[in-house]
Every structure is written in C-alpha cells, then in structure tokens.
Amino acid sequence: MIKSPTKNIILIGMMGSGKSTTAKKISELTYLTHLDTDELISASHQKSIQNIFDAFGEKQFRELEHEVAKNLPKENHVISTGGGMPCYHENMDVLNQNGITFYLSSPVELLFSRLKNKKNRPLFKNQLDQFESFLNERIAYYEKAHVTIDVSDKNVNQVALEILNFINS
Ligand code: S3P
Numbered sequence: 001m002i003k004s005p006t007k008n009i010i011l012i013g014m015m016g017s018g019k020s021t022t023a024k025k026i027s028e029l030t031y032l033t034h035l036d037t038d039e040l041i042s043a044s045h046q047k048s049i050q051n052i053f054d055a056f057g058e059k060q061f062r063e064l065e066h067e068v069a070k071n072l073p074k075e076n077h078v079i080s081t082g083g084g085m086p087c088y089h090e091n092m093d094v095l096n097q098n099g100i101t102f103y104l105s106s107p108v109e110l111l112f113s114r115l116k117n118k119k120n121r122p123l124f125k126n127q128l129d130q131f132e133s134f135l136n137e138r139i140a141y142y143e144k145a146h147v148t149i150d151v152s153d154k155n156v157n158q159v160a161l162e163i164l165n166f167i168n169s
Contacts, residue, residue, distance in 0.1 A: 008032075008077045008099025009163060012092075012145055015083035015121050016134055017104040017112040018156060023080035025160040032078040035069050037085060049082075053122040062088045069094045084123065084156050087141040096146065102163055103145035108132045 009026060011019040020036055027034035038049050041064050045052055052061055065082060066089040070081060079099065086092040088164050095101050112131050125131040142148075147166060151159050 002008045003138050006075050007167075008073070008075055008079055009167065010079045010081065010095050010101045011104055011163075012081050012086045012095065012101055012142055013083065013104035013151075014106070014111055014138065014142070015124065015141040016114040017083075018151055018159065019080040019083075019104055022104065022151075022159050022163070023078045025156050026078045026163060029160060029164060030078070032076055033073070034078050034080070036080045037065065037072075037155050038082045040068050041082075048068065048120070050120055050122050058123070066091060072098050074098060084138075086144070087138050092141050092144045096144065100147065100167065101145040103142045103148045103164075104151045104159065105142070106150075108135050110152055111135070 009023075009032065010024050011018055011147075019039055023034050026032060040051065041061070042049055045064075047055065049061075052064070058090065062084070065085050069081075069085060069089070069091045077099075081095065086095060087165065092101075108128070108131065112128050116122060118124070123134075147163075149159060149162055154162070
C-alpha cells in the first residue's frame, strides 16, 4: 500500500527521460494531481510548445516557463517539468523549495533513440554528438535535484515505484 505524501513530487531531466509518463503513473498510484509545466504554458496561450517557440522565440518561452515555476502549487501535486526548466533563471532553486525533486537520469544514447523520430521538440539536436553536448551543458543543473534516479533499463512502473518508495522510506 502506498502512503500518500503531501509534498510535491517534481520530476526533472532531459527531454525523452520519461518525466510526463512517470508523473502520470505516480498520479494514478496516489491521490496527487498531475501538472505538466509545458501543458500549463500551452494551455494559457492556446498554442503548442512548437508554436510558442515559432511565435515568440526561446527567450520569451523561458520567461513564461519561469512564471510557471514561481507559481506552482506548493503541495499535493506530482509535477513534470519541461527539460530546460531547471537550467534557466533560478528555476532549480524554486523547484527545490517547492517539493522533492527527482532527476530522471538516462544515458544519452537512450534519450537520442527515443527522440530522433519525433517532430515536436523544437530544441532537439538531430546529431548524437550535438545532443550529447547539449545534455552535458545541463547536467550540473539537473544534479542539483534532491534525488537522482537512474531510469535506464527500467519501465515506467519501476521508476514510479522507486520514487514512491523513496518518499515513503
Ligand atoms: C525543452 C523541453 C521540452 C519543452 C521545450 C524545451 C528543453 O519539454 O519544454 O521544447 O529545453 O529541453 P520535454 O522535456 O517535456 O520534452
């Protein structure tokens, strides 16, 4: 039986690391409500993330993302974040103050293979070496998370249960 936590569970990590699917699974297993920061931005502008990048550019997207980070609910939610959120403004500090943060860490090859045929990531680099440099620039931010979970070779159920076991231990 899974005890119900009250602190937010906040998932961070690179695009393709499974933040949204894991957050949905955790929400199913607990009474926590799922929020996804990209969905909040998209809904408030009635545009896809790709269209927001096209219309306003990345700098403006990062401003919108920062506003969302500062206004997240303080408890009872499981929150999946956009892959870049922890790396801009002081968002990582804000996230760490708003709940228990989990970095879903994954080898670059796995992330790349999950993303390479998808069209909906405006910042995806279609060359493994470029994508790897991009990931490496971000790791120092991601490693500020309270907990790092290695998600390689694990399915979504296993990752969700590992997070909930950590919370309940
Ligand atoms: C981004 C990741 C995306 C989205 C936007 C920018 C990034 O979220 O926020 O395309 O900078 O890594 P996912 O991590 O859910 O793909």
